[in-house]
Amino acid sequence: MALSDLRARNAKRKASRLLAATLAGIVCVSISATPASAHWNGTGQLIARIGLYPYNYNDTWQKPMNKALANWNATSSPADIYKNRNSGSTITVKSYRNTWYGHYTRCGDSCLYIKLNSRTINRDASNFSNYVTGVFVHELGHALNLAHNSTTSIMNHSRNRDTMTKPQSHDVSDVNAYY
Structure with a gap:
């Protein structure tokens, strides 16, 4: 396999990993986002x-x-x-x-x-x-x-x-x- 082919394959693997990590991050953010039933105004105190x-x-x-x-x-x-x-x-x-x-x-x-x-x-x-x-x-x-x-x-x-x-x-x- 040529060096350019190896580089292209490694680049694709890195891109696939980055895409997977990004999608996992989006899923985590979606799961931990504000519940639809929550009623917050954000004008309260920083801690409870x-x-x-x-x-x-x-x-x-x-x-x-x-x-x-x-x-x-x-x-x-x-x-x-x-x-x-x-x-x-x-x-x-x-x-x-x-x-x-x-x-x-x-x-x-x-x-x-x-x-x-x-x-x-x-x-x-x-x-x-x-x-x-x-x-x-x-x-x-x-x-x-x-x-x-x-x-x-x-x-x-x-x-x-x-x-x-x-x-x-x-x-x-x-x-x-x-x-």
Whole structure:
């Protein structure tokens, strides 16, 4: 066999290996891509371990807010939400003119602001404690990169805020898939 034929055969083998490796990479990317059912907004925190500056409200607010942290921490997700005096992330409860119940804002890779609207919550809650817990769990969902959706989810804008107080299986799956 001539030297030029050997070079041509080796070049074909290299090209075949490169093509096989490329196709394998594409298959891996396709398999690990975002699930079709995932609902992420990408505006949350970089990691699921979130420190919040300790908030201090009367027991009417404090207990359901603490329950919201416990509800996320009790899931099988990597969510670890805790109070830390060195955190720049804050939770504020006050009466806002806006119509929302809660509002999440990202202020950096590991910084967030959550506002709970006492005006709308007091006005609309039948079960105040559950309402506060559910709204806060929802806003923490945004911090964990979850977007609104229309499934059985704490992130469903039309959920029953008087009864749904915990992340649902869909929420936990989305957090697990994201992190």
